[in-house]
Amino acid sequence: MPFKKIPIATFIIVISFCSLSKASIKDSSFVKRLVFSVEPQWGFVVPHHDYMSYFIEKNITGFQANIGLLTLGTKDWHHLYNYPQIGMGFYYSSLGNDGIYGKMNALYLYVDRKFLPYQNRFNIGNRIAFGASYITKHYDKESNPLNIVIATSINAFIQYDLMLYYSISPNLNLRGYIGFTHTSNGSIKDPNKGFNIITSGLGLQYTISSERHTARVSPDSYEYSNSHKISIGSVYGCKSITRLDNKVYHIAGVTGEYLYQINPTTLIGGEVVAYWDSSNKEEADAEDQESFEKIDYLNITLNPTYALKMGRVLFTFQPGLYLKNSVKPYGIVTNKVGIRYQIAQKYYASIAIKAHWLAKADFIEFGFRYNILD
Secondary structure (H helix, E strand, O other), rough: OOOOHHOOOOHHHHHHHHHHHHHHHHHHHHHHHEEEEEEEEEEEEOOOOOHHHHHOOOOOOEEEEEEEOOOOOOOOOHHHOOOEEEEEEEEEEEOOOOOOOOEEEEEEEEEEEOOOOOOEEEEEEEEEEEEEEEEEEOOOOOEEEEOOOOOEEEEEEEEEEEEEEEEEOOOOOEEEEEEEEEEEOOOOOOOOEEEEEEEEEEEEEEEEEOOOOOOOOOOOOOOOEEEEEEEEEEEEEEEOOOOOOOEEEEEEEEEEEEEEEEEEEEEEEEEEEEEEEOOHHHHHHHHHOOOOOHHEEEEEEEEEEEEEEOOOEEEEEEEEEEEEEOOOOOOOOEEEEEEEEEEEEEEEEEEEEEEOOOOEEEEEEEEEEEEEEO
16 A cells, blocks of 8 residues: 555654653653553454454454653643653554454554552553554455455554553553554545454553652643633545445535633633535435535534643544534534644644544544634
């Protein structure tokens, strides 16, 4: 597959996390803050379509290997998130049927956060990770027609884990976890049902220096104020709707959003997006809708926004509803999960996976935003 088809999300995330860690690397020994972990895992593919149940032969096994960096508190968000660990990792697992679905390999960047003080022997936390996956088997009408779950080798990768820690020694942690992993191509090529995976496991984490005694700075105050933010922007995406021809349809839109910063790390608000979706006519014809006018290419969504701020990076979670929807199969529910990066004082680049209902990807949305009130 051509390199240009690798999700651009990975590139944006790399830039984001480099900016998160750059300042703190200058302030302390890089090597002393390194963290290594290996996490065997067991789980199963969630069969969200009946035909997936028919072809899934076994539960999955796999592992993750990570290398991370302890934050020190040189930024406000380090302290406010209880000195999270940031890093990168490799993921490997089977997918329930080696002959049809193959295996999945992924590279990702992640943030690990503990909720309780580091001095505790027991602790709880979570992980969020974004990256790209490579699946060894995908749909092909000649060589693999039974795989109607995924049509591309390279796909987007998202993971969320809840973790339980036990400190065996100052440098060694035992980590148990249960997590959710999703990979799909954002409907760039059909089929794109995607894989949803539930996993659990027990792993080991080793820090070069004692995690409890690594020097950390606690700022006396935080540079923030409750503020109102209003932004406007444009978005773009593309998708296929049938594997019979995989014609590419383009989507362009405009967005307006209001956010209120309730504390240094959290913003809430809402976004309205108007999408001009060139696939609506074909979707309507497939459903034998009696009439279709030019205005029916327009879809409008309303998405409440919950955003977590880490330096220049915003993680956004946006469940929502269609205010205008001309395609009956879409229903009324829509949602987005994404990441934004502040490239200048008032300018943000964004990428998100837009979906219908809870897990049916619509397309990967790329955006550019300008804050008119900040």
